[in-house]
Every structure is written in C-alpha cells, then in structure tokens.
Amino acid sequence: KAGVTQTPRYLIKTRGQQVTLSCSPISGHRSVSWYQQTPGQGLQFLFEYFSETQRNKGNFPGRFSGRQFSNSRSEMNVSTLELGDSALYLCASSLDGAGGLGYTFGSGTRLTVV
Amino acid sequence: GESVGLHLPTLSVQEGDNSIINCAYSNSASDYFIWYKQESGKGPQFIIDIRSNMDKRQGQRVTVLLNKTVKHLSLQIAATQPGDSAVYLCAEWARYGGATNKLIFGTGTLLAVQP
Numbered sequence: 001k002a003g004v005t006q007t008p009r010y011l012i013k014t015r016g017q018q019v020t021l022s023c024s025p026i027s028g029h030r031s032v033s034w035y036q037q038t039p040g041q042g043l044q045f046l047f048e049y050f051s052e053t054q055r056n057k058g059n060f061p062g063r064f065s066g067r068q069f070s071n072s073r074s075e076m077n078v079s080t081l082e083l084g085d086s087a088l089y090l091c092a093s094s095l096d097g098a099g100g101l102g103y104t105f106g107s108g109t110r111l112t113v114v
Numbered sequence: 115g116e117s118v119g120l121h122l123p124t125l126s127v128q129e130g131d132n133s134i135i136n137c138a139y140s141n142s143a144s145d146y147f148i149w150y151k152q153e154s155g156k157g158p159q160f161i162i163d164i165r166s167n168m169d170k171r172q173g174q175r176v177t178v179l180l181n182k183t184v185k186h187l188s189l190q191i192a193a194t195q196p197g198d199s200a201v202y203l204c205a206e207w208a209r210y211g212g213a214t215n216k217l218i219f220g221t222g223t224l225l226a227v228q229p
Contacts, residue, residue, distance in 0.1 A: 004157070033216070043158075043203065043219035056216055090157050099148055099207045099217055105157030 002026065004093050004106035012112045018079040021109045025072050025093030029104075031055075032074040033097070034066060037088040037108070046089075049074050050097055078111075086113045126226045133191040135223045137204035142185060146207035149178060149189045152222070153200045161189070161202075191225075199227045 005024040013019050025032050034046040045058040049068035066076040072093075078085055088110050094103040127133050139147070145166040150158035162173045164180050164187075171178050177190040187204050201222040208218050 035217075035219075042221035043205075043217075045216040045218070048216065058216065092157075099146065099205070100163050101160050103160070103217075105159070107155065107157050 004091060004104050006089075006091055006106035006109050008109060009107070010110045010112075012114060013081050015081055015083060015113055017081050018077060019081060019111060020075050020077050021089055021111070023074045023076075023091035023093070023106060025074070025091075026104055029093035029095055030072055031094045031097035032068060032072065033092045033094075034074070034076050035090045035092070036060070037090060038086075043090070046076065048097060055097065081113045083113050085111065087111060123221070124224045124226065126228060127194050129194060129196060129227055129229050131194055133189075133194045133198070133225060133227075135189045135191075135202045135204075135225065137187040137189075137220050139185050139187060139204070139206045139218075139220075141206060141208055141218070142182070144206045144208055147178070147180060147187050148205045148207065148217070149176075149187075150203040150205060150219075151198075151200045152203060158203055194225075194227050196227050196229055199225055201225075 007022045031050045033048040035043050037043045046060055047054055047066050048056040052068045063079045068074040088108045090105050090108045092103050092105045148163045149161040151161050152158045162176050162178050164171045164178045175192045179188045201224050203222045204220045205217045
C-alpha cells in the first residue's frame with residue numbers, strides 16, 4: 001500500500017512569506033500529526049488532526065496552523081516566515097492517533113527560509 | 115520545549131560489534147516507549163516498542179530495555195551492519211487525557227558503522 005506522501009519535498013522561501021505544506025495519509029488513516037525537526041531542537045510536535053478536527057497542539061506560535069480535509073489529507077501553514085522556521089517538517093498518519101507500529105511517517109518537506 | 119534526552123549524540127562502532135544506544139526520559143507517567151530509525155532524507159521508521167509493564171523486549175537483532183526506576187531506555191543492536199548506520203530516536207508516548215496523545219522525541223543518536 002502507498003505510504004504517507006508529503007509535498008513538496010523541498011522549498012525555499014524568503015522571510016516574511018507564508019508557506020503551505022501538504023500531507024496525504026495512508027488510505028484509511030484518519031489521524032495526521034505534524035512535527036518540526038531541527039538540529040538544535042530535534043523532533044517537536046506541532047499538532048494532530050483527527051476527522052477534520054484539531055485534537056492536540058504543541059507549543060508553537062500561532063503562525064503555525066493546519067487543517068484537515070474530509071479525505072484526511074492535511075495541510076499546515078506557516079505565516080510570516082522567520083529564519084528559525086527552516087526545518088524538516090514531518091507528518092505521520094495512523095488509524096486513530098495511537099503510536100507504535102501503525103504510526104507511519106512521511107519523508108518530510110525540507111523548508112529553507114532565506 | 116519538552117524532550118526526551120540522550121546520553122550520546124554520536125556512536126561509532128565496528129561492523130559485527132554490538133551497539134547500545136541510551137535514552138533518558140522525564141515523564142514518569144508515560145507508559146509506552148518507541149525506538150525509531152531515521153535514515154538520511156527519510157522520515158523515522160518504527161523499530162521496536164515497549165510498554166511500562168515490561169523491562170525488556172526483543173525483536174530481530176534488536177532489544178529494548180526499560181528501567182523505570184531511573185527513567186532510562188536503551189536500544190541494543192546485535193551484530194551491527196553498515197545498513198544500521200542512521201540516526202536513532204527514542205520517543206515517549208505522552209497522554210494528556212482522553213484521546214489527546216503525542217510523541218515526545220529525544221534529539222537522536224547518530225550510529226556510524228565502520229566496515
């Protein structure tokens with residue numbers, strides 16, 4: 001079966017711009033979680049969506065937002081980009097949000113802010 | 115922010131040796147722990163997990179040990195191979211009531227296997 005697909009794989013943006021990243025979960029999975037990965041902070045949880053509702057949120061500013069569509073695909077948006085937003089953004093999908101073997105990560109979107 | 119800590123950021127081993135990667139966690143209420151392998155350009159891949167009611171769990175060439183007294187987790191890889199070279203991440207499944215859960219990750223250990 002197809003895995004978790006994240007697009008685009010790479011992005012370069014300028015400070016102050018906004019960006020939208022996309023995540024298509026494994027078919028049948030209703031939960032999508034987003035993480036930011038940087039060399040200094042490691043993997044940090046951003047938020048989780050389940051059946052189009054944000055169910056949990058990490059400690060990130062309001063510039064980071066997301067949404068989920070009826071087909072479970074999810075997007076995250078970062079507005080007013082800062083240099084520190086440069087990171088690998090990963091999404092993970094699962095049937096119900098529970099971790100473990102069924103919690104599958106995509107390959108990520110590498111965002112560079114210049 | 116919240117994080118699960120690691121003792122060694124880089125571990126270099128010879129092919130065929132056993133590798134031990136360590137991790138400390140802070141939330142004594144966590145009841146589920148997972149090890150992931152992350153290769154360059156890819157997302158984390160599940161290796162093995164363990165619940166807090168267990169001390170040890172074995173998989174194929176990998177063993178996870180959990181010491182709840184000192185809040186310590188370790189991953190042992192037997193007969194390490196060049197294909198094992200990657201970043202290894204420990205994660206703690208943190209529950210916040212109801213259905214709200216999230217993974218809290220350590221910063222990772224880079225395992226470099228020398229042929």
